[in-house]
Amino acid sequence: MSLGNLYEWKRGDHLISTDSSLLDVDLVSSYLSNESYWARGIPRETVARSLGGSVVFGLYQKMHQIGFARVISDLATIAYLGDVFVLEPHRGQGLSKWLMESVLSHPQLQGLRRWILATRDAHELYQRYGFASLVSPEKFMELHDPGVYGLGVEAMGSRTKR
Numbered sequence: 205m206s207l208g209n210l211y212e213w214k215r216g217d218h219l220i221s222t223d224s225s226l227l228d229v230d231l232v233s234s235y236l237s238n239e240s241y242w243a244r245g246i247p248r249e250t251v252a253r254s255l256g257g258s259v260v261f262g263l264y265q266k267m268h269q270i271g272f273a274r275v276i277s278d279l280a281t282i283a284y285l286g287d288v289f290v291l292e293p294h295r296g297q298g299l300s301k302w303l304m305e306s307v308l309s310h311p312q313l314q315g316l317r318r319w320i321l322a323t324r325d326a327h328e329l330y331q332r333y334g335f336a337s338l339v340s341p342e343k344f345m346e347l348h349d350p351g352v353y354g355l356g357v358e359a360m361g362s363r364t365k366r
Contacts, residue, residue: 209311210223211310211311213302213306213309215302217265217266218264219265220262221262221264222259222260222310223262226262226269227269228269229248229251229252230248231269231272232251232255232269233251233252235272235291236251236289237251242287242322243287245353245354246353247353254274254287258274258276259274259279260273260274261307263290263299270291270293270294270299271289271290271294271299272288272289273287275307275310277313280316281317281318282316282318282319283313283316283319284320285307288303288326300329301332304330304332304333319335
């Protein structure tokens with residue numbers, strides 16, 4: 205997503221940047237496909253395509269990527285936070301908190317009516333930043349296909365004919 209301006213936050217030898225050209229797409233893809241519970245098996249091509257439609261936040265130590273988050277947004281009313289991770293050897297240093305602070309302070313993600321995310325096990329982290337369970341979950345719906353990464357392109361098109 206072309207935002208026009210790139211943003212950076214620095215802390216010691218760590219950097220958070222929205223510059224997509226710095227991203228180690230192989231690292232992000234490998235983590236999501238092999239380590240995450242939410243995107244297991246996601247093809248690299250799908251990850252690369254998703255980056256193009258997102259505001260990306262790479263977390264680096266001495267310019268080696270060690271974490272990531274992305275936001276899908278219209279930059280006016282709503283944002284979905286997803287694919288947040290810090291590599292295991294770098295956890296416990298407050299980096300996920302700093303990553304969240306950077307995401308939420310991004311100048312072009314201010315004044316949004318709603319932020320949403322889905323998590324199985326990081327509620328405590330997100331609650332620090334104001335996230336809470338849905339007030340009216342009955343209003344929200346989803347079209348969820350957990351096996352989509354195992355489908356061929358021709359099979360995916362059949363989902364629209366329900």
